[in-house]
Amino acid sequence: MDASRRRFLGGRAPAPAPFRPPWSASESLFLDRCTRCDDCLKVCPTSLLVRGSGDYPVADFSAASCTFCGDCSRACTTGAIGRDVAQTPWSFGIAIGEGCLAAQNVECRVCGEICDVSAIRFRPRIGGVALPDVDNTACNGCGACIPTCPVLAVQRVALNPESELP
Numbered sequence: 001m002d003a004s005r006r007r008f009l010g011g012r013a014p015a016p017a018p019f020r021p022p023w024s025a026s027e028s029l030f031l032d033r034c035t036r037c038d039d040c041l042k043v044c045p046t047s048l049l050v051r052g053s054g055d056y057p058v059a060d061f062s063a064a065s066c067t068f069c070g071d072c073s074r075a076c077t078t079g080a081i082g083r084d085v086a087q088t089p090w091s092f093g094i095a096i097g098e099g100c101l102a103a104q105n106v107e108c109r110v111c112g113e114i115c116d117v118s119a120i121r122f123r124p125r126i127g128g129v130a131l132p133d134v135d136n137t138a139c140n141g142c143g144a145c146i147p148t149c150p151v152l153a154v155q156r157v158a159l160n161p162e163s164e165l166p
Contacts, residue, residue, distance in 0.1 A: 022089030033080035040072035065144035093136030100153040111145040
């Protein structure tokens with residue numbers, strides 16, 4: 001029985017591919033090339049890269065962000081992680097959920113203050129605190145806003161779900 005039929009009969013949707021280091025090759029090519037040597041994990045200055053499923057490296061934004069320093073790509077000798085600065089490192093943006101403190105009329109601008117590219121701005125509203133407004137065309141995907149949110153309302157979202165490379 002092929003895997004897609006098994007998933008259908010089992011009632012499970014396919015899991016999203018893991019979120020790989022910046023500028024990683026496509027998932028299938030990444031899995032072919034990555035030797036799981038941990039060299040990229042060792043050199044990551046923010047400890048964003050951690051071991052994931054199958055001991056392959058994944059980006060974990062729960063406590064860190066990416067500086068786009070390129071240390072991981074320089075440490076990778078197999079080509080699983082490249083560094084083409086003309087390309088975006090990831091195909092994701094952010095969304096701020098209803099759990100946002102500002103939506104609850106509590107003043108909080110932590111995500112906007114940490115955003116170096118000003119992708120999160122706050123628009124004033126009458127009778128309440130300013131609400132965050134996200135410009136995903138300006139977002140560089142560093143993820144600094146994700147772990148700083150005190151209520152975990154900031155989530156990454158695929159900008160192009162059909163071609164998102166995790």
